[in-house]
Amino acid sequence: MKSDTELQNTGAQEFLQISFNILNTFGNRLPVSLCIHDDEFGRVVPLFAKDTRLSDKKKEQVDNYCSEGNLFISKEDYASLAGHISQNLGALLTEHYLDEAAAAEIFYEGVLEKVRDFYSHPIGDTLEELRTVLAIFCEYVWVDPNRWTHFFNTLKREKDICCHAVNTLFVGTSIYLKVLYKPGEKMDLNPLAMGLVLHDLGMTQIPATVSEKPSKLLYKERMRMQEHVDIAEKMLNRLEIRDDVVKACVFDHHERLDGSGYPKGRRGDTITLEARVCAISDAFCGMIADRYHRPGLNAILAAIILTESKAKYDPKLTTSLISFIISNNPEMKALLQDKAKMQQLRAIALQKAAQ
Ligand SMILES: [Fe+2]
Ligand SMILES: [Fe+2]
Numbered sequence: 001m002k003s004d005t006e007l008q009n010t011g012a013q014e015f016l017q018i019s020f021n022i023l024n025t026f027g028n029r030l031p032v033s034l035c036i037h038d039d040e041f042g043r044v045v046p047l048f049a050k051d052t053r054l055s056d057k058k059k060e061q062v063d064n065y066c067s068e069g070n071l072f073i074s075k076e077d078y079a080s081l082a083g084h085i086s087q088n089l090g091a092l093l094t095e096h097y098l099d100e101a102a103a104a105e106i107f108y109e110g111v112l113e114k115v116r117d118f119y120s121h122p123i124g125d126t127l128e129e130l131r132t133v134l135a136i137f138c139e140y141v142w143v144d145p146n147r148w149t150h151f152f153n154t155l156k157r158e159k160d161i162c163c164h165a166v167n168t169l170f171v172g173t174s175i176y177l178k179v180l181y182k183p184g185e186k187m188d189l190n191p192l193a194m195g196l197v198l199h200d201l202g203m204t205q206i207p208a209t210v211s212e213k214p215s216k217l218l219y220k221e222r223m224r225m226q227e228h229v230d231i232a233e234k235m236l237n238r239l240e241i242r243d244d245v246v247k248a249c250v251f252d253h254h255e256r257l258d259g260s261g262y263p264k265g266r267r268g269d270t271i272t273l274e275a276r277v278c279a280i281s282d283a284f285c286g287m288i289a290d291r292y293h294r295p296g297l298n299a300i301l302a303a304i305i306l307t308e309s310k311a312k313y314d315p316k317l318t319t320s321l322i323s324f325i326i327s328n329n330p331e332m333k334a335l336l337q338d339k340a341k342m343q344q345l346r347a348i349a350l351q352k353a354a355q
Contacts, residue, residue, distance in 0.1 A: 015044050015072035021095045023066050028054050031084035032077045036065050044072055050080065086110030089136045104150035107137055108166055115162045115197055119204055127239055138189040141173055145181065148174040152324045157296045159289050165197045172196040172281035178320040192274050195249025199278050202232030214292035229254065229263050249278040256312040276314045280306060280321060299325055300332060304346055
C-alpha cells in the first residue's frame with residue numbers, strides 16, 4: 001500500500017483508494033473509472049473507463065492493483081461511486097479506506113432512496129427495505145463518535161419531506177448518542193432511527209395546497225396540518241408497526257415540555273426521551289430547510305432559538321445540539337460566552353423565524 005506521503009507527492013490526494021471491500025461490489029461492469037499510480041510518470045493515470053466490462057484477464061489485473069494498494073477513482077467520479085455504494089451500504093460496515101465524510105454522504109443517498117420508496121409506497125415490502133438500510137446505518141453510527149459529526153455535516157437544505165426525514169434521522173441519532181453514549185457499550189438505535197424517519201409519515205396524506213402553501217397558514221389549514229399525527233397513527237396500525245419508541249416519535253414529536261404542543265398537550269416527563277429527541281431534531285431540521293419565501297436559517301441561529309426555548313425543549317438535548325455546531329465551528333465557542341452578541345443573534349433569529 002502506498003503511504004500518505006507518497007500519494008501527496010504524486011497529487012494522488014485527488015483520488016480515493018479503492019479497497020477489495022468496495023471492489024467486490026462492482027460486479028462485471030465498472031460503475032466508475034479506475035486509475036492506478038504509474039511510478040514511471042510519477043502520477044495517477046487511467047486504467048479502465050466507467051462501464052468497461054471486466055474480462056477474467058482484466059479482473060485479475062484489477063485485483064492485483066487492488067492488493068498492491070494501487071487502485072483509485074478520481075474524486076470527480078465520486079457521485080457515481082456514491083450512487084453505486086448506496087445500493088450496497090453493508091459494504092461500508094467493514095470499509096476502512098473510504099473517509100468518514102464520504103461514507104456519511106453515501107449513507108445519506110442510500111437512506112434517502114429507501115425513504116423515498118417507502119413514503120411513495122408505504123407498504124410492507126418498502127418498509128422492510130427501509131428497515132434493512134436503517135439497521136446498517138445504526139450498526140455504522142454507534143462505533144465511533146467521530147462519525148456523528150460527519151453525519152451532521154451532510155444535512156440538506158431542500159424543502160423536501162424525504163430529505164427532512166433523513167436530516168431528522170442524522171441529527172436525532174447524533175444528539176441521542178451524544179447524551180447516552182458509553183464507549184464500547186452497544187445501544188439498540190433501530191427503533192429510534194425508524195421513529196425519526198417516520199415521524200412525519202402522515203404528511204404524505206395532507207393535500208399539497210396546505211402542506212406546500214407558500215404563505216402563512218390560516219387557522220383551519222393549521223388544524224388540517226396537525227392532523228398528520230393522527231393520520232400517521234392509522235398508517236402505523238395498518239403497517240403493524242407497534243414499537244413504543246417508534247410510536248412515541250410519531251405521536252409526540254409536536255408535544256412540548258410546557259404542555260403547549262399537540263395533539264395531547266403532554267408535559268415534562270410524560271414525553272419520552274426519544275420523543276424529545278425527535279421534537280428537537282424535527283424543529284431544527286425544519287428551521288434550517290429552505291422555505292418558499294426565504295432560505296433556511298443558519299444552523300447556529302436555529303440552535304440558539306431552540307436553546308433559548310428552555311420551557312419547550314429539553315436543555316440537555318439542545319446543549320448536545322449546540323456542541324455539534326461548535327465542533328464544526330470553533331468560533332462559536334467564544335460567541336456563546338458573549339452575552340451581548342448572543343442577545344443580538346437571538347433577536348435576529350427570532351425575527352427571521354417569524355418572517
Ligand atoms: Fe410533524
Ligand atoms: Fe417533521
